[in-house]
Amino acid sequence: MAAAAPSWVDLTLQSLRGEGFRNGGARRAVVDLLGRQECCLTAQEMFDRLRDEGNPVGIASIYRVLELLSEKGFVQRIEVGSGVARYEPAHHAGEHHHHHLVCDRCGKVEAFADEELEAAIHNVEGRTGYRVAGHDVVLRGACGDCR
Amino acid sequence: MAAAAPSWVDLTLQSLRGEGFRNGGARRAVVDLLGRQECCLTAQEMFDRLRDEGNPVGIASIYRVLELLSEKGFVQRIEVGSGVARYEPAHHAGEHHHHHLVCDRCGKVEAFADEELEAAIHNVEGRTGYRVAGHDVVLRGACGDCR
DNA sequence: CCCTAAATGGTAGCGGCTCTCATCTGGCGA
DNA sequence: TCGCCAGATGAGAGCCGCTACCATTTAGGG
Structure with missing residues (x-):
């Protein structure tokens, strides 16, 4: 991986762009938030966090974005037993796995x-x-x- | 496994009995059903199965029994990603792990x-x-x- | 056989998640 | 640069798994 390796955030947004998806504010906000996270977040946590940051995103959009990202393999969905799903960036290269x-x-x-x-x-x-x-x-x- | 090894069903019911829990019909039915299962079941599947067998058990009782069994370590709770919990007998000895x-x-x-x-x-x-x-x-x- | 606490089951309620639909907007073509 | 429109967004209703509550039943010791 060279010095110019794109961040997970950039890579994700660019890949989606390349597949013909547009780049709306909600998706960018969610991807950006995930990129700053070190471990997994719940959808509700993302909702609250974005609201606190003055960048409110509808809960429906959050779930929609997560579903897309999960389907495309950019995020990993994790369930740890409390009936709430958590999500985190998927680092394929094993780097942060x-x-x-x-x-x-x-x-x-x-x-x-x-x-x-x-x-x-x-x-x-x-x-x-x-x-x-x-x-x-x-x-x-x-x-x-x-x- | 020696010939006289108690089944998981018997072991479970006896252990609970030994801890002072009574042996009601609902709990016996759920434990018995789990004992006949080879892999994990959802609470709803247990509800339907027991009803079909002519031994209806309230859904609330099923969840209550599962909570107790899970707490005592007799069953393992598993979440596989669909937001529905599944349960199966826990075989400590590694035997059916x-x-x-x-x-x-x-x-x-x-x-x-x-x-x-x-x-x-x-x-x-x-x-x-x-x-x-x-x-x-x-x-x-x-x-x-x-x- | 009786009594009492444990067990049961129906149901209302809660919360996470999804669906729907009206509105908005990124970004391409003209 | 401007207008268009398919894709994106967000508010809210609805669904469903699960839990809480409480009146009724019952196991099982005395």
């Missing part, structure tokens, strides 16, 4: 990454008969504060 | 198991700072029928 630790008690979500785990998953994928598009690993338990 | 393949297109859920993957996850667990109670792995993609 990670999984999640969820506290059963307080609901906190943290990230972790592990090479060995990725390798094991990759090995499994080939044997499934599926064309595997992605994977999630969620570890559940009590976090340091709650145990 | 498995994870899930979900078809993005048709929603089909299948099971798979892999030793190497389990080992990798186990290694990660120790480094998290969490007291890890369980884990889920979900592979998403297109199944043989849909690809």
Whole structure:
């Protein structure tokens, strides 16, 4: 990856543009917000965050944008057990690829990454008969504060 | 498994009995149904199935039973991305331990198991700072029928 | 057999998400 | 640069999974 590697935000917007999608304010706002995020956000969190930033976006638009991004593989949709979906940028190159630790008690979500785990998953994928598009690993338990 | 090993159904009901819980018809029906299942079910599927079998159980009772079983570790709650929770018996001994393949297109859920993957996850667990109670792995993609 | 607390089930309510539709606008053609 | 219009947006109604509530039933010890 050269020095001029485009950011995830730019890459995403440009790719969509290239597929004939227009570049409205709502989509740009959501993509930009996701690009500034280090871990996953819920749709409601995005709604609140954008409103606080003085750039309100309809909740319907947020879901619409997330659906498109998810379908195109730019974001990863994650469900960690509370019945609420979370979303985060999908970094294909493995660069920021990670999984999640969820506290059963307080609901906190943290990230972790592990090479060995990725390798094991990759090995499994080939044997499934599926064309595997992605994977999630969620570890559940009590976090340091709650145990 | 020795000949006298109690089934998951018996073990579950007996354990709850031992903790002072009574043994009502709804709980017995749900545990029995889960015990006959090879993979995960949604609450609604259980409701319909029990009704069809002539043993109707209130949807509220089903959720209550599942919450108790889940809390006590007898069932595993799984979310595979459609916003609906699924439940299946938890086989602690690793015996029937498995994870899930979900078809993005048709929603089909299948099971798979892999030793190497389990080992990798186990290694990660120790480094998290969490007291890890369980884990889920979900592979998403297109199944043989849909690809 | 009785009594009481646990269990049950119908239903209202809540919240996340989706659908619908009227309005707005990015960006291309003229 | 201007006008057009398909794609994009947002408000709100509606849907559905799930939970809360409460009146009724029942398991099972005494």
